[in-house]
Amino acid sequence: MHILTRRLVVPFMVAAFFAVIGTVAFADKASAEPFNQGPAKCSECHKAEAEIWSGTKHAKSFKTVHKADKAKALAKATGNKSMKKNETCVQCHYTLVAKEAGKKAKPKAGPSCESCHGASSDWFAIHNDYGGPSVKADQEDAAHKAGRKAQATAAGMRWPSDRYGIAENCNACHGLANPGVAGDKLAIMLDGGHPANANWEYVEYSQGSIRHQFYPPDMTTNGEMDGAALSRAFVIGQAAKLVSATAAMGNSDSAKYKEFQVARAAAARTALAGVDAAAALLADPTRDNAVALAAAIDGQDLSGAVGGMLPGTYK
Numbered sequence: 001m002h003i004l005t006r007r008l009v010v011p012f013m014v015a016a017f018f019a020v021i022g023t024v025a026f027a028d029k030a031s032a033e034p035f036n037q038g039p040a041k042c043s044e045c046h047k048a049e050a051e052i053w054s055g056t057k058h059a060k061s062f063k064t065v066h067k068a069d070k071a072k073a074l075a076k077a078t079g080n081k082s083m084k085k086n087e088t089c090v091q092c093h094y095t096l097v098a099k100e101a102g103k104k105a106k107p108k109a110g111p112s113c114e115s116c117h118g119a120s121s122d123w124f125a126i127h128n129d130y131g132g133p134s135v136k137a138d139q140e141d142a143a144h145k146a147g148r149k150a151q152a153t154a155a156g157m158r159w160p161s162d163r164y165g166i167a168e169n170c171n172a173c174h175g176l177a178n179p180g181v182a183g184d185k186l187a188i189m190l191d192g193g194h195p196a197n198a199n200w201e202y203v204e205y206s207q208g209s210i211r212h213q214f215y216p217p218d219m220t221t222n223g224e225m226d227g228a229a230l231s232r233a234f235v236i237g238q239a240a241k242l243v244s245a246t247a248a249m250g251n252s253d254s255a256k257y258k259e260f261q262v263a264r265a266a267a268a269r270t271a272l273a274g275v276d277a278a279a280a281l282l283a284d285p286t287r288d289n290a291v292a293l294a295a296a297i298d299g300q301d302l303s304g305a306v307g308g309m310l311p312g313t314y315k
């Protein structure tokens, strides 16, 4: 037994050594930053969503925002006077698209599909494989779809069912908390009068112009959330805002920036005060507690606790 073990150890170690080398080589390739392919790529199949997106401020701002009041001055103060070449502005205002891995990414659109659903270079092939070249999307079995969903998620796709992840991602840009932006630039932006809306709220901003909910069975109608779903979206949005603001407070030395994040956190705390399931999050505003809250309220109607705060009109 012992001899057998010892004899096997050496070949095993050799195999393990090569496996590690192999993994390293592979990891090098796969660990290159995922990149955006741009909205035109998605629009080939997603016509309805593309049509809605093209009517949004996200899409239209590509041609206008650099001409807005203050845009040039803000850009100049943070580095490059051209917004599209300014490494701060591009983080939130544009979709940086690359032709292939390692090629320089250029701003090709305003915030678009991949700004919300994740840069697609690593998940695109997975997304479009329903179980082999001859299997169409509507023929995919449940087990394959579950596997594909897990793989695509691991490769960076943000699915609509990831309610918390979606709201968290909006808050990064809209809460000026994008981790790609340096703290000293945030300070300059706020001093220069860049808009900062501490009352940004997920339902108000997601159920108007940007809404696309073409789900089965009727995939031709843009659906709307019912009251219960709106109440959950409101709570999840506030949870994401509280976590985002709490984490962002230390991002910059600017007193103005800190004040803005404190105001965001306070607004979220007020909104969540009547939600029993939010107690742990309010005591300790971590991402884990927010994700747990989102899971705990799944399927529930929280209109009693937050219905009065739901917005009457949408952006």
Ligand code: HEC
Pocket (backbone or CB within 6 Å): 037, 041, 042, 043, 044, 045, 046, 113, 114, 117, 120, 124, 127, 128, 137, 158, 159, 160, 161
């Ligand atoms: C070759 C066609 C095709 C392309 C290209 C394509 N998709 Fe899809 N996508 C589909 C089909 C079919 C579905 C529905 C089946 C499914 O759930 O994946 C879908 C579903 C989705 C979903 C919803 C998943 C769910 O069930 O909740 C998202 C989000 C999505 N696509 C985003 C994108 C984005 C972003 C791009 C561009 C980077 C893109 N897709 C490119 C065909 C495509």
Ligand code: HEC
Pocket (backbone or CB within 6 Å): 065, 068, 069, 070, 071, 072, 074, 075, 078, 083, 086, 088, 089, 090, 091, 092, 093, 172, 173, 174, 175, 176, 177, 178, 181, 189, 194, 195, 196, 197
């Ligand atoms: C952390 C994300 C983020 C960064 C970085 C950022 N912006 Fe913005 N910007 C936004 C958001 C979000 C809005 C929309 C605010 C709103 O409507 O509540 C906005 C709005 C604007 C507006 C007003 C747009 C209009 O239609 O009137 C201008 C101008 C602007 N940004 C310029 C810049 C410039 C120039 C830079 C680079 C120095 C920059 N922004 C960097 C997120 C960002």
Ligand code: HEC
Pocket (backbone or CB within 6 Å): 039, 042, 043, 046, 049, 050, 051, 053, 058, 111, 112, 113, 114, 115, 116, 117, 160, 166, 206, 210, 212, 213, 214, 215
């Ligand atoms: C501002 C963020 C944002 C942008 C930009 C965006 N999406 Fe979405 N997308 C969402 C959200 C949020 C949902 C979930 C909707 C719901 O169920 O409440 C969603 C849902 C979806 C779905 C499933 C529902 C449906 O409509 O079929 C698909 C597919 C999808 N998006 C594709 C796209 C494509 C393609 C683009 C670009 C043309 C795009 N999205 C742009 C945020 C965004």
Ligand code: HEC
Pocket (backbone or CB within 6 Å): 057, 058, 061, 065, 091, 092, 093, 094, 111, 115, 116, 166, 167, 169, 170, 171, 173, 174, 202, 205, 206, 209, 210, 315
């Ligand atoms: C990559 C950064 C980014 C992400 C992610 C993002 N946005 Fe935006 N959004 C912007 C910027 C920048 C503007 C301002 C464009 C302008 O005015 O020039 C904007 C504007 C908007 C507007 C138009 C507001 C108005 O006053 O008309 C709505 C609505 C909106 N976003 C909703 C959302 C929602 C909801 C999400 C998440 C599902 C989201 N955004 C995610 C950057 C982002």
